[in-house]
Amino acid sequence: MSHFEFSREPFTPERYRSRVSDPVAGGYASFEGWVRNHNEGRGVQRLEYEGYEALGIKEGDRIVAEAFARFPIAQAHCVHRLGVLGIGDLAVWVGVTAAHREAAFAACRYIIDEVKNRVPIWKKEHYAEGDSGWINCEVRTSGAPAGSALP
Amino acid sequence: MSHFEFSREPFTPERYRSRVSDPVAGGYASFEGWVRNHNEGRGVQRLEYEGYEALGIKEGDRIVAEAFARFPIAQAHCVHRLGVLGIGDLAVWVGVTAAHREAAFAACRYIIDEVKNRVPIWKKEHYAEGDSGWINCEVRTSGAPAGSALP
Amino acid sequence: MAQLPTDGSIAVRIEYFAVLREHVGRAQEELRTTATTVGELYGELDRRYAFPALGRVKVAVNDEFRDWSSPVRDGDFVVFIPPVAGG
């Protein structure tokens, strides 16, 4: 079973708690990414996550496998939300358990960093002014149909 | 209101979620310490936490204040359990929110490290063999009344 | 893909995501190409659609990341991956 999954519906970390519970674990480190009300100085009203799911699950699972290889951890799991999200909504959750907290923290940090860098997920922010943009793609649209971008 | 508290009853992190929620926060890092079934090679059946509460709350709150001074975080809170705990029970929870995950992770790590080192809490482990010991105090008892220790 | 090609071209399926999906105006298409690498295929599509400047784009074939010099074969499923932004 993959240690990485997508969720098209809102979810709570508690739902996945059993995936990381372990009687040998003394430490549980987690990270949650929430939709915040601003980014780079602009007011954000909502955002959309789009994922290439078949490859994303493979790449996410590889990342967690790398964490298992690098750090002495007991369990690890990551869930990334897809779809339209509002301010404060949970976008991603990483949970890691380990006998000792150093490994739990290090692996949790590794997983979220790599997921953000490598898993094929795209984020479109909708701003207070009505425009929107795909983050990291430097293309902004004002709601008009796309097609006028320069080569 | 102090950013550190003790709980004599079992608690869930969800209960304190509102203490760290913040619309500017894009990242939530948390740590939970759970009772594990072993320590230093010995089977653990249960443990007790005893706290010097009046000083513990002050020192815990100072630690969180230090985290606020050192890292650009939005909210932070820590709760430590007291009393008798079984395997898998939640012993301590630290939650930190921040605009960016680096600060959330760093502050969360700082708080749990300092709490473990500085807050007056003591842990007595009860082992599978029937004996018990106060951790870090190098005194083991076999259930007999105390009083025979050497000067 | 029922008809056999006579010009040496192959049939591939492309799926577009995010900024590329919006730019092209569709989520996927099947097409015939004489490209032999995924890099050539991207160039061919870029000439047709004038993709926006996107920084470092990656490519996947049959749901695995591949180098730009990887071959493209008949029946392949190809995805061009704009810079990601998870989390």
Place this chain on the structure above:
Amino acid sequence: MAQLPTDGSIAVRIEYFAVLREHVGRAQEELRTTATTVGELYGELDRRYAFPALGRVKVAVNDEFRDWSSPVRDGDFVVFIPPVAGG
């Protein structure tokens, strides 16, 4: 503490936690002492109770950490803090 002392001694309250509580056999006591620092007070109690070897013990007076050379005054509330083990 109703009677005024005539020997220069002071009244203090001690609370014991964890291994010290079990060793002494009680959670707290009030006592009179001629100690002038918390370090002297600890020495006096160690002679009486033969505390176990505990590594680095700290001390708090009136719910604040203090140096071992801090004065102890009439009415003070003193806690000796064995090595902690939270988390």
